[in-house]
Amino acid sequence: MKLNHDRKIAVMGYLCLDLFPDLSGCGQEPFIPGRLQEIGWCPAFPGGVVGNTGVALQRLGIPVKTAGRIGDDLFGRFIRDRLRQLIPGGIEHLRRADGHTGYCIVLSPPRCDRMFLAYRGINDDLSADDADDAFLEEAAILHFGYPPLCRRFASDHGAELQKLFRHAHAHGLVTSLDMSLPSPGSFSYNLDWREFLCRTLPDTDLFLPSIEELKFMFGLSGGTSGAMLHALSERLLEFGTAVVGMKLGSDGLYVRTSPNAARLSFIEALADKGVDAWINREFVVPCRQVEVVGTTGAGDATIAGFLAGMFTGTSVEQAASLAVAVGACSVTASDAISGIVPLREVAEQVAAGQPVRPLSFIPEHLKILS
16 A cells, blocks of 8 residues: 555654553452562553554554653653654654653453553643644644543643644644543543533544443443444534544444535545545444454554555545454554554455454444455
8 A cells, every 4th residue: 555645644642651560470369458469571662642543553654743742751751762763753743841751550460351540640731732833744634632631632621622623724634533531530530521522523524432432421321232323423423523433342443424525525635536435434344353462552553544544545444444454453462553564464454354253232224344
């Protein structure tokens, strides 16, 4: 796959140091007060949307530039040095400022779901001003991630995000947004997220949350269904976004696009096949059958695949298939990015066909892409 332009994807938002202590040798009850528990090595990686989606795009072969905040501390220096290796020439807009670098401890005890202990730190100070004109130059897409973990971007019903995306649109960029699930007790847990979406989605071209995040924001409970996905996407399109991509965990990716050609006009600058290959689509791409080693960052990798597909001029169906395939690559490693291969190899895997996981819900009228 080749680029039909010489621009980049700009990735901005939450940035932290991810720590992965190896708990594989622990027993079924590794956390018992008063007991010393020996564990394994603790790999460390740049995390958050900048460390996950940004590096995933680079590994796919897509040119990337990044913006975020780190402190002048040990964690911040590690992140800067590692990202300099992982994204050569793409970190000059990372800002070192007063405050502590964010970090996250990823706990994955044997036979237990993973847990996260996260500290936002200096991410709360990130603002639209961190994306100056120089950062937006030569970029085709601006992808922002995790407003619930960036206080200024979540507050005031998303006014800071609206400012950022309008600035990006003024420079001719496509805007893309990923979310995160607010933590109980955090500042973002009780915010009015529907009002946030009402304010920000008219300036959001691609909205790429998880189904769990949307259930939280709309106060929904229970399982997933085709009818639920359709109803949620209908509301999001009414709010003003052009493309909805819902990450469904082990069920894959749901995609729906606007029936309004004018709202999708930004596709013309990227897609060889034009708006006709993106307008008024609705479908699900199931997950591929692979041996899962770790799922941390799989959603970020899926988004990287989708953005890479759009960036290289594919149809929306091809972009979604690439997204799910990149997500499958990601889960074959314990960290978010080590399993990701160049986009050409991902496209070859998609073309060759891979077994897919059966859906855990009734798709009803939804089209299922194999």
